[in-house]
Structure formats: C-alpha cells, structure tokens
Amino acid sequence: MAKRTKETRRPPAKIADVARLAGVSVATVSRTLARPAVVSEDTRNRVLAAVRDTSYTPNISARNLRVRKTMVVLVAVPDIANPFFAEILQGIDDTLSAAGYGLVIANLAGPPEKEARYVDLVCAGQADGVLLLCGHVMRSRDRDLRDAHVPLVGACEYIPGASFPQICIDNVGAAREAVRHLIKLGHTSIAYLSGPQSTILERQRLEGYRQALKEAGIAAVDGLIMPGDFTFRTGVEAGRALLALSPEVRPTALFAANDEMAIGLIKTVHAGGLRVPRDLSVVGFDGIPYADYCEPTLTTIVQPRRELGASAAAELIALMTTEKSAVRKDIELPAKLALRDSTCPPSTRST
C-alpha cells in the first residue's frame, strides 16, 4: 500500500543524452528527427535506436522558444456547454491535435475578464492562430485582436466582407429551405422565432425566412416574428405567447432559428394543450443530438458540425504554416433538412 517503486523520478531524456548514446552530435539528432533524408542511413538507424532507448521526446518549450512558435491556437466559442459547439470543437480538436497543436478554449459564456485575458494572450504572441466560432471577435477588443496580425479563421457565423477566411453553411439558403418545406406542406401562416438581434446568423436566417415567404407570395406579418436569443428559456416564452393567441390568428407552423428554442417551445405548447405537429408544425435549426431525442423528434436543418470544425482547423493550419497569407478562401459546407416528426400538413379547421 505504501509508496511502491520509490525510484526517484528520472528527468526526461534530452537531446544531448540521445546524441551521446548514439555517438553523434546534437545537431545530427535534431536533423534526424526533422529531416531524416539528410543523414546517412547508418547514422539514422543509430539515432532512432537511441531515441527509442531513452524514450526521448523533444522539449516543446525549448523548441518553441527557438523557432518562435507556440503551437497553440485559441478557439473562441460562445458557449462550451452548448452541444452544438461541443461537436464543432471535436472536429477542431481532431484536426488540430493531430497536427500537434494545443488548443486554448476561450469560453465567451464565462466572466468577461477572462475574455480580456484571452485577447491579451494572443496579442502577446502566445498563440499562433485564432479560430472564431462567433461573429463578433471579442466584443470590445475586436481591433486589438485584428491588429495582432495573427492568422484568423471564422466558422459558423458568416461575416460578409470579413478579412479572414470563413467556413460556414449557407444560412440564408438553409433557412429558406426549412420554410419552403412548411409551405410545401400547405402552411401559409408561418411564424419565425428569432435568434439574438445582434448576430449576423440571425439576420441571415430571417432573410431566408422572408425569401421563402416572398417567393410563395405569402405576405410577411410582423406579428409573426417572435423575439428569441437561442436559449431554451426564450423558446418557452415564445410558446406561451403562442398559447395566448386565439386559434384563429395562431400560426399553424413555426420556424425556429435554433433547435434549443424549438424544443422549449414545443414542450410549452404541449403542456398548454396544443399538439405538435397536428396543431403546430415546428422546424428547428442546427441538428443538435437532442433534436432526435425529444418528443416529437424535431424536423431541422442539420449542420455538418464536425466537418465544420475540421475544415476550419485545416484552413487555419494552412494559414499558419504557409507564409503566403493569400490562402484566404471561404468554404461553404452543405447543410440539409432532416425530415422528422414535428411537421405535417396543417389541419383544416373551421374559421
């Protein structure tokens, strides 16, 4: 039970140890590891054997100090507890860590002083790149961050005219498709549960909603646009508002700017006696895992979250490793409508 194998912790082998064991200079060891082709086969074998025997791994701090890199990228995410972002993060992590990068996750849902610390970190050159999972860079410190001249890639929220590459889905098109689906089912009174006004994402989804109505010749009714902010809570509030309407004016369908709100809304109207989809069809946006678990399962636009993260990470790596910052290309990934149980044709009802 007591301390077994007392053997004092041996410090990790350094390059000099490997060199000594292999009978070569440190330069040769370093070269063997970095560009195996330039050393003779014989030497290479001896060095690699020595590396194995000492279980040598280069000291990252020393290397980074020398080559002036940090091998760290900062990922700014609006809310790490949000499952939507969690999966994007996985895609990012897969790609980035495979390439040897570590990631510092800046959770913008946390206290604002942390946010400032993250920006400082980047400005101080402690990160080789930044991945933004939101439109506003870092609220007030946008300019500081941009001026740090650190490679930047955006994902999720498309900012028209931004000066850095962005990996997104076609939000306008996807929203339009969602609403078209409702129209095709026969709905003509379709509400929209919006995201936070400040986001570009919101404006784009709203635009898609408007386009779909317009092309179908349905007049947009201002009263059918309900305020939300992507949270479950505002979904609940919108649900209550819907219940308060008299059946004659109540829309027969609703498009929510994200799944979480859609789920909150469905739960609320259910409790109030409305049946989904019979009395109200609902389409969400994002395709979070839970959209498939809830009751009824949610018809929604599913975003390729993992790929979104992976592509963004790949783009950032290209930007960080290539000196030509001309890489700069936006990528649009496909999102598709998943038909599930929360939508159906409107029930005919007496005026």
Place this chain on the structure above:
Amino acid sequence: MAKRTKETRRPPAKIADVARLAGVSVATVSRTLARPAVVSEDTRNRVLAAVRDTSYTPNISARNLRVRKTMVVLVAVPDIANPFFAEILQGIDDTLSAAGYGLVIANLAGPPEKEARYVDLVCAGQADGVLLLCGHVMRSRDRDLRDAHVPLVGACEYIPGASFPQICIDNVGAAREAVRHLIKLGHTSIAYLSGPQSTILERQRLEGYRQALKEAGIAAVDGLIMPGDFTFRTGVEAGRALLALSPEVRPTALFAANDEMAIGLIKTVHAGGLRVPRDLSVVGFDGIPYADYCEPTLTTIVQPRRELGASAAAELIALMTTEKSAVRKDIELPAKLALRDSTCPPSTRST
C-alpha cells in the same frame, strides 16, 4: 479597403527592451514582476511604467524552459460532447485558467491512437498535472501514466483505494436516496437501468439501489436489472423491453443510472402508450440541463458539476505547487434529489 496600417508586425517586446527603457538590468525587471517587494519603490515604478509602455508580456516558452514547467494540465474526459462533462469542464477551466494553466483536453471518445498520444505527452513531461474524469486512467496505459509521477487528481468516478485525491459525490448514497424516494411514494416493483458494467460508478449506483430495496424489505429481482451503457440508445432499448412485458409483471418505477438513458426510455415508453409518471415513475441521475427541458421534466439526482470541476482543479493546483505531495485528500461534494414531474405514486390497478 486594402491593407490598412501596413506597418510591419513588430515583434513583441522582450525583457531586455523593458530593462533598457527603464534603465535597469534584466534581472531587476524579472524580479519586479515576480517579487515586487524586493525592489525599491522608485525602481519598481520605473519598471512597471516601462512594462506598460512596451506592453510587455513574458514569453511563456522561455519561462517554462527555465523553470521546467509547462503550465499545462491534461484533462481526460470520456466524452466532450456529453453535456454532463461539458459543465464539469467549465468549472475546471475557470479555476485552471485563472491560475494561468492551459488545458489539453483528451477526449477519450475520439480515436484510440489519440489517447496514446496524450499519455506520451504526459510521460514526456509536457504536462504538469492530470485530471481524470473517469475511472480507468487511460485504458491500457494506466501504469505508464502512473509511473510518470505527475500529479494526478480524479473526479466523478470514485476509485476506492486509489493513490491520488478524488473529488466525487457519494454515488452509493445518492442512488439510495433516489430509490428511497420511489419507495416512499409507494413503489415496490422498481427496475434499475444500469450503466456500463465495467465502471465503478455503475457498481456504486447499483449498490445504492440494492441498499434502498433491502432496507425497505423489498426483494431484489434480477430480471428488473436492465443493461445499459449511459447512452440514449440503450435507454430506448430498455424502454422497448419494458413495453414488451405484460402489465402484471411490469415494474411501476425505474431508476436509471443516468439522465440520458432515462430520457430515451421515457420517450420510448411514451410512444408505446405508457404514461410517465402515471404508469411508470422514472428517476434519473446527473441533472443534465436537458433533464429540465424534457417532457415530463425528470426527477433526478443533480450533481454539482461546476463545483466538482472547480474543486478538482483546485486540488490539482495544490498538488502541483506544493512540494509536499501529502496534500492528498478526498473531497465529497453533496448531490441532491431534484423532485420534478417524472415520479408519482403507483396507480392502483387490478391484478
């Protein structure tokens, strides 16, 4: 529109720059920042002013190289997309990043070769500590990791007799409380939907279930223990199994080892015509946000996730900074039963 402020990216200030500006030596600058008390007030002011003017931040790689630290901790998490862990991670991140540590998240849900890379990273001394959010350290590489003699702290899953501090809730007690609640409501036929057999967590929750039944004088029926693995899918399967039973032998209540399974099960039995809680009371475990969103809201044991993460991180910091590794104390955090809508007394029914 074109490149504004072309000014070539100026490299970050280094300590020598600050020293020159303040008219002191680099040693004095370093000391001013590390131990302000040892320099004279006059010097201190000059140095701090110079630091501000140059917006100097110490180069982390250089510092780490010198003091032989990495300021990185590895966090091994079974599944980053699982909202339960997401919130624990937040607690960890808050505490750790406030103390200046970066965290590398080892997502065990990812490909196994990544896992090996993480263990290697620790063994190579590239992390100052490890936080384990799971019982098995890293599957096969347990011993390697332990032999690296890196400070270790466990959370969530309590391993009796482990050689490192652990921050947990009382799983046996909490499970017992959950089942006691069902018993108090009048249930006598109570099923248990288990977690993966291999985990200690599972054995502890099962033990709590058994204890509650025993103290109430209810015989444990093997057939009422249903296999699960913490996923939504196995919750669905268990739901189907329940539906297949004839009403006479069907339990009137069920305790699920986690919320996700409970939610899958409820959804399934609902679709099959059973009403929850009327025909089947369900208690979950964890208290994930969704347990409050689903229909009906889930009565469950809510774990103090953020605090769990924060305490574990604090403990690890103590371990990493104190040379005396005698800190070593386990912490048990309180979990409490949240009474919601998925439980009620059993409906009396004809034999």
Place this chain on the structure above:
DNA sequence: CAGGCTTATGTAATCGATTACATATGATCG
C-alpha cells in the same frame, strides 16, 4: 571608523532545442 550587516542591483550561467556556418570526407572531372 573598521568591520559586519542589510538592501538593491547587476553579471552571467542556465534551461533544451534549432540551425547557420564550418569542416571533413569522398566522388568526379578535365
């Protein structure tokens, strides 16, 4: 007022890797 002590600061070694440059060896060629 010499010697000892405290306080404030500077000098230079050090952490562990990378890499420009120098050197040594052997091959090639006119």
Place this chain on the structure above:
DNA sequence: CGATCATATGTAATCGATTACATAAGCCTG
C-alpha cells in the same frame, strides 16, 4: 592528380526568461 563539388557531420550562437552569486552602497555598532 589537383580542383571542385556533393554529402555528412560537428561547433557554437541563439531563442527569452530566471536566478545564484557577486558587488556596491548605506547603516550600525563597539
């Protein structure tokens, strides 16, 4: 065969901070 060149390897400077040790200045005390 001596000059030229390619190939393989070694030497030592360097990245930017920390800190042990040295030094200088001021203060006390017998």
